[in-house]
Amino acid sequence: MFYVKNLWSLLKINWKLLLIRSVLAFVGLFIASLGTKIYLPLTVGSGNVDFAIFSTLAVFVPGAIQTENNLNERIGKIDPAINESNYYLYLMLFYFILLLFVILFATLNCVKKFRASRDREIITKTIILVIGDVILMFVGPFFLQIHQGYFQSTGLQNWLVKISQQATTIDYLQMVWVFFGAFLIYCLGVAILIWSRVFNGPYNSVVTEFMSLTKWTYLQSRILWDFLIFIFGIIMILIAPSYSWEVKINFFANYFVFGLIIFTFGTGLAINFFLPFLKKIWNHEKLFVNVLEYENKNKTSL
Secondary structure, eight states, X not given: OHHHHHHHHHHHHSHHHHHHHHHHHHHHHHHHHHHHHHHTTOSSOOOHHHHHHHHHHHHHSTTOBOOOOTTSXXXXXXXXXXXXXXXXXXXXXXXXXXXXXXXXXXHHHHHHHHHHHOOTHHHHHHHHHHHHHHHHHHHHHHHHHHHHHHHHHHTHHHHHHHHHHOOOHHHHHHHHHHHHHHHHHHHHHHHXXXXXXXXXXXXXXXXXXXXXXXXXXXXXXXXXXXXXXHHHHHHHHHHOTTSOHHHHHHHHHHHSSHHHHHHHHHHHHHHHHHHHHHHHHXXXXXXXXXXXXXXXXXXXXX
């Protein structure tokens, strides 16, 4: 009962700050999902989460990987129609699995910090973290579907699919530039999400909670989890039963390229690049009021 009361007090005292942080979090997630939506159809590499989802689709969804066409240009590429119809569900399931790790790491961190300080507000913050990640587990795929709507209506989706399915030098160069732009948009969105300090999202929470648990830096923790998810994707595509080694090799040729390497090892660097600038713009952490300090101050004034 205390934690419900404490949570209510926290919301009542800091509601303006929490509202601002929530807006920042949703803006960050919206921007990050825009970057994701842009690079998803491209075949110059993708995020490690996307690579893992593509590999999982290959295992569980028949025909997820294209196996042939007249010019052999599409062998090993994710079928755009199957990707569009299944990606959001698998992303949500992937977030759910990460959420389980978040709960584990957050609980261990909570117990560790509570034993050291006996500050019960730590437990309240942990509850808020988990609730926020549950919310973003659904909001992230929803934002992607919003982007999908106007991408299709404006023809942008068809253009992205077109340049990803053709093999001309011009199309490939276009993909490279579009990919880099989408990558930076994604990293900026994630940086804003982390800067908000209210909703991290399951993936970022795994990184930050593991960082807190191990005393690693954010960059070290991010690279480790990016790498682990990347390894998971490799295992899934290797065990996919319905595809020949030729198709699997072409799959790696399409997605295990510089884009994936950039996401695996460059995302943490890019986010670390944006975060200091965001914190210089506004350090909203100074506005946070501790519930116990607030109550003690009121008692003293009385």
